[in-house]
Amino acid sequence: MIKSFIYFIKLIFLQKHLIISMAKREVVTKYVGSLLGFIWTFINPIVMIFVFWVVFSVGFRVQPTNDVPFVVWLTAGMASWFVFSDMVNGSANIIVVNAHLIKKTQFHSQILPVVIIVSCLITHMVFLIVLIGLIWFQNMPCSLYYFQFFYYLLCMCVLALGFGWIVSALNVFIRDVGQIVGVVLQIGFWATPIFWDINIMPQKVQTILKLNPMFYIVQGYRESFIYFNPFWNHPYQTLYFWVLAIIIFVVGALTFKKLKPQFADVL
Amino acid sequence: MVDDIVINLKEITKTYRLYNSHADRVKETFHPLRKKYHHSFNALTDVSFNLKRGETVGIIGRNGSGKSTLLQIICGILQPTSGRVEIDGRISALLELGAGFNPEFTGRQNVYMNCAILGLTHEEIKARFDDIVAFAEIGDFIGQPVKTYSSGMYVRLAFAIAINVNPDILVVDEALSVGDTLFQSKCFAKFKEFQEKGITILFVTHAMDLITRYCSSAYLLENGKIHTSGSPKDVVDEYNRLIVNCPERISAETVRPVDEQKEIIRDKQWEGLFRLNPDMNCYGNGKTKLIEAGIFDLDGSALQTLVHGQSYEFRLKVRFNDTIYNPIIAYTIKDVKGFDISGTNTFYQNINTGTLHKDEVLLAIFKHKLLLNPGGYLLSLGCAGYENGEYVVYERKYDYLSFDVISKRQSVGFFDMGSEITISRV
Numbered sequence: 001m002i003k004s005f006i007y008f009i010k011l012i013f014l015q016k017h018l019i020i021s022m023a024k025r026e027v028v029t030k031y032v033g034s035l036l037g038f039i040w041t042f043i044n045p046i047v048m049i050f051v052f053w054v055v056f057s058v059g060f061r062v063q064p065t066n067d068v069p070f071v072v073w074l075t076a077g078m079a080s081w082f083v084f085s086d087m088v089n090g091s092a093n094i095i096v097v098n099a100h101l102i103k104k105t106q107f108h109s110q111i112l113p114v115v116i117i118v119s120c121l122i123t124h125m126v127f128l129i130v131l132i133g134l135i136w137f138q139n140m141p142c143s144l145y146y147f148q149f150f151y152y153l154l155c156m157c158v159l160a161l162g163f164g165w166i167v168s169a170l171n172v173f174i175r176d177v178g179q180i181v182g183v184v185l186q187i188g189f190w191a192t193p194i195f196w197d198i199n200i201m202p203q204k205v206q207t208i209l210k211l212n213p214m215f216y217i218v219q220g221y222r223e224s225f226i227y228f229n230p231f232w233n234h235p236y237q238t239l240y241f242w243v244l245a246i247i248i249f250v251v252g253a254l255t256f257k258k259l260k261p262q263f264a265d266v267l
Numbered sequence: 268m269v270d271d272i273v274i275n276l277k278e279i280t281k282t283y284r285l286y287n288s289h290a291d292r293v294k295e296t297f298h299p300l301r302k303k304y305h306h307s308f309n310a311l312t313d314v315s316f317n318l319k320r321g322e323t324v325g326i327i328g329r330n331g332s333g334k335s336t337l338l339q340i341i342c343g344i345l346q347p348t349s350g351r352v353e354i355d356g357r358i359s360a361l362l363e364l365g366a367g368f369n370p371e372f373t374g375r376q377n378v379y380m381n382c383a384i385l386g387l388t389h390e391e392i393k394a395r396f397d398d399i400v401a402f403a404e405i406g407d408f409i410g411q412p413v414k415t416y417s418s419g420m421y422v423r424l425a426f427a428i429a430i431n432v433n434p435d436i437l438v439v440d441e442a443l444s445v446g447d448t449l450f451q452s453k454c455f456a457k458f459k460e461f462q463e464k465g466i467t468i469l470f471v472t473h474a475m476d477l478i479t480r481y482c483s484s485a486y487l488l489e490n491g492k493i494h495t496s497g498s499p500k501d502v503v504d505e506y507n508r509l510i511v512n513c514p515e516r517i518s519a520e521t522v523r524p525v526d527e528q529k530e531i532i533r534d535k536q537w538e539g540l541f542r543l544n545p546d547m548n549c550y551g552n553g554k555t556k557l558i559e560a561g562i563f564d565l566d567g568s569a570l571q572t573l574v575h576g577q578s579y580e581f582r583l584k585v586r587f588n589d590t591i592y593n594p595i596i597a598y599t600i601k602d603v604k605g606f607d608i609s610g611t612n613t614f615y616q617n618i619n620t621g622t623l624h625k626d627e628v629l630l631a632i633f634k635h636k637l638l639l640n641p642g643g644y645l646l647s648l649g650c651a652g653y654e655n656g657e658y659v660v661y662e663r664k665y666d667y668l669s670f671d672v673i674s675k676r677q678s679v680g681f682f683d684m685g686s687e688i689t690i691s692r693v
Binding site: 018025028029032033101102105107170173174175258259262265 | 339343345362367388
């Protein structure tokens, strides 16, 4: 049981070349045939951040949060949520979309959510480059703390892979899961302090909000890019996050492993 | 387990659980009390066989008999409900052509992706890339998106990939029928090479001549069970009997030589010897009645699988319901596509059948050496004549029965002239 579980995870590493080339293909597929191609990956976040800047800094004149321009503060938080949401949302359909591979070739389908995660990371890097450009444009200080985001990114990938396995496997049998995921992510976006500061809430509510594992990540991104606060300053939150993330990861892997033999029967 | 056995199937049963909804399936999987939500359907029942290294084995059967399910189980795509699958070696499967192809990407990108899915590293693919492109014969098109490919190119590329990954076991599902003859012959040359290398080949096809020509043994599946197994010819025979739903099984040994005594020849005596085509096309003015017809070898045994180069007789019995002067008795052989291959009649051969009266029965025997190439054929029979200078059809039975031709020789086209080749340097 444990041995087969380890093999299930190990296959991800054994198939890293395949995962990388499939992830590249996943990214290229989005732009294949278009004139500007990969440049679109840059255009989308730039336009979005520009719109936010016009609306919130120029239009509404939102006061800087803790001396940080609102648009930077917002973008840093949003970057992490967007990639997380893309990962989970993309995983939901990935098995169904690749039905031909599962039914007609010998294929280890557990790598498919990993492929989604890797492909999302490629576009995420572009988003972060735009974010760092924005930070410099605002003449904000830079620091080695930037690299701390890799830690939070890892946290998020573990969490997203756990969720990805659960939703991708369930969606094969119950196609509504894909829709439910979309709705839950919408709610999650507003329930996580991305557009608003958690400090506006009463202390009690804050405690509840912090149970959301994505809060840890969103906060972490801001601390890496803006506040330069190391993660070991939140030992309890870190412990809570990892316990939760590992549970979700293991539950996801076990769910996927249990349902996988039946994929070809249903697709 | 003996060393030489590469595929060992033990009592494989694949039961599909039919659920009323997908949600029921999930409910059942996680139900703490193991409540049942399904009703069952057996796609395969108790299928067991062993394949030795280097064997080429054909699997035949009607649509829905479980062939593809069996291949999918062997490849590990589907899990058997019960039973054991033991595989020794790398399987390369060609279950559906270009299953991993993405139409928007170029041939080159698809080759890399497909090989990676089959488990090759980047370096291994690089080393084989040229071989693959050369085998597929697609030239400069390798840089074009595969959506621009013709279906032939598609097949060739997919097949080239499947055979160039150095499998120990090659599994092919009805894929070969798509390519043109030249490519097919190239594939079979590769098959031969594989056989010599000791690679096991397992393939499903509806082309019976391929089974008899290439396989060392064959399995016939029917309703998810192994109906017959053994030598390719016997299995093909059994299959042909099966597809026209002949209830009585007559194996080659039990065929009775035809009794040619005059008393019984007037009535049906070959009933059950041949599987007739239930969809035969009959018409005519009813002045004659074809009692029965069949194919016999020179010993008088009834046959429907014929060996190229041997002599056979087409025999038919016609009862006359009216007085007819010099009727013409005819046969035509068509291939499965409906193309007329050969045929003749008593008129062409200047045979005067004489005047026949009511209730007389005529036995016509066409004897010939069979030169048709391997494949499936349909035999049509008829009786016609001239009345007052006008051509009249008394009776025609198109596609009366089907027969298969098998051969050890290979040649192109519809028939083999039996060429003997001598070469000398001059």
